[in-house]
Amino acid sequence: MTIDSQQKTSKFRWGEMDEDDDLDFLLPPKQVIGPDETGLKTVIEYKFNDEGNKVKITTRTRVRKLASARLNKRAMERRSWAKFGDAVNEEAGSHLTMVSTEEILLERPKAPGAKTDETKPGDLSQLGGKGGAVLMVCRICHKKGDHWTSKCPYKDLAAPTDVFVDKPPGETSTAPAAPGPGGKAAYVPPSMRAGADRNAAGSDMRRRNDENSVRVTNLSEDTREPDLMELFHPFGAVTRVYVAIDQKTGVSRGFGFVNFVSREDAQRAINKLNGYGYDNLILRVEWATPRPT
DNA sequence: GATGAGCGG
Secondary structure (H helix, E strand, C coil): CCHHHHHHHHHCCHHHCCCCCCCHHHCCCCEEECCCCCCEEEEEEEEECCCCCEEEEEEEEECHHHHHHHCCHHHHHHHCCCCCHHHHHCCCCCCCCCCCCCCCCCCCCCCCCCCCCCCCHHHHHHCCCCCCHHHCECCCCCCECCCCHHHCCCCCCCCCCHHHCCCCCCCCCCCCCCCCCCCCCCCCCHHHCCCCCHHHHHCCHHHHHHHCEEEEECCCCCCCHHHHHHHHHHHCCEEEEEEEECCCCCCEEEEEEEEECCHHHHHHHHHHHCCCEECCEECEEEECCCCCC
């Protein structure tokens, strides 16, 4: 026995074959001929029948006839049109199919409780941004790595998200608190409900409040936020008081901010409290320049 | 004299 024939037998031994073993590799390869001009496609394949004999199976199919039969009259008519536009100088299907350059963001699902994926810190810089840039995709303008949704320059222009859209006024819900068929019942603030004037009082309020920000400087270092509240709230509704604290030492940095609902109230507070003696110091109260967005 | 913390996904 030659080495060559030994190798052959080691690949395939008749004795080890089961009845249902796949012997198809012993058969000649399948042949596909056509379809020819008449639309006739011929497939020739070989199989073993139940007796273990090799049989040849020839299948003929009408291809073109069938395909055209499915096209309706109008479609057939369109086929006879003269080509126009870019198609005039092109082979059908060559350059006419466009590859979309639109950016489509896919969010990779992450199992709850799973650790952040093993993206190396070096990769983040390549994707152009501050730390965590890859995860930062604005839900309003979809710009990625630039800003969070809350900082979006289009935040105030954006149409409200679906969850905030209430039913049209005529449609009254029978059970308002019950979850809808699709899932949880979403709370809809009155200002966002159908029929509410969004421009009047609701969505715009937060931004306006932020602009009614008053800076208070020359505070003694033991002046705290409750003190500021006590001092300023007689002038009108205060939405926020803040005293800057040194993060290391925990002592006041001597300045803070007070936000008012109404700009007029803020102005009155400024007029009255600027130069006011408080804790042996002369307060300085003036409009704060809005924080950089 | 002085201009805010931290949280998302």
